[in-house]
Amino acid sequence: MKCGLKTFPLSVDLDDGVKLVEAEFGLKGYAVVIKLYQAIYSRGYYMKWDIDTQLLFMRDYCLVEVGRSLLSEIVACCVRRGVFESTLFDKYQILTSKRIQETFLNATKRSSQVVFEKEYALPIVYTFIENASKSGKTVNIFFKNADSMYAKSDKGKERKGKERKGNIPPSARDTREEESSLSENEDDDKTINVGLRDFLKKHKNIVVDNCSNSNLSMMDYDLLDFRFSESEYLSENIHDLSWVAKNYHRIIAGEYKTKPTQGTVRRTKQNEGGISAQIDRLLKKFAEEDKLNGIDET
DSSP, X not given: OOOOOSOOOOOSSOOHHHHXXXXXXXXXHHHHHHHHHHHHHHXXXXXXXXXXXXXXXXXXXXXXXXXXXXXXXXXXXXXXXXXXXXXXXXXXXXXXXHHHHHHHHHHSTTSSOEEEEGGGOOHHHHHHHHHHHHTTOOOOEEEEOHHHHHHHHHHHHHHHHHHTSSOOOHHHHHHHHHHHHHHXXXXXXXXXXXHHHHHHHXXXXXXXXXXXXXXXXXXXXXXXXXXXXXXXXXXXXXXXXXXHHHTHHHHHTTTTSSOOSSOOOOOOHHHHHOOOHHHHHHHHHHHHHHHHHTOOOO
């Protein structure tokens, strides 16, 4: 699924940072900034900035005559002037900004699902979620760990590359497909395992019942833990993980800091008995690891 934008708004009154880049480098500086915006929005809300990306960027946007040296100076100036977020650039070598992420959110607010890499999300994303929830609008923004996404993508490419080498007999192909399916399930387990284990250990009153694997893997458990810690209602009255997944956006938006005026949450026998096989496997794995590490749960 393509997550980039086909168009993006360009204000007639540019930010001071862009004006300063143009003042320092002339029309070449201005052209590079606009071309960077095009490249970033075509991908979504950020762009990796490594050597390969720089070379392809110069070729695709007819900037070969600018040269890598001058291009690097212009980008460094953009980061210094606040056109792009300096913290994320220094840590992850990506180009993004508050304005870019806000524009992307507004452009995709009617999409069925928008996935944000947790490490790249700026505060504007959480503000957007909170404001949308307060106004009663449906928010379909999910968070994923950027490192796990890239790792899974790389594994998929490696698997496809191996399958192209030579003709595979039908029997061997069936075996490899089965092994591939098992490997993907293990990857899903690892994705869910990120943050979920610590969250469940801190909030032992939460029962793991039937819930969507995709919802679990896209939740920010650090933020969930913070919301549960600050809310007496959540910590004392919520017992089902499926309810947490269903109301995830309302929870992180801070709607349950106090007891809601309408509706109550109760555990049911159906929920208690409906533990999914995958989550059950995870919990058994947690228990085995604790036993090996000599951790006492009591």
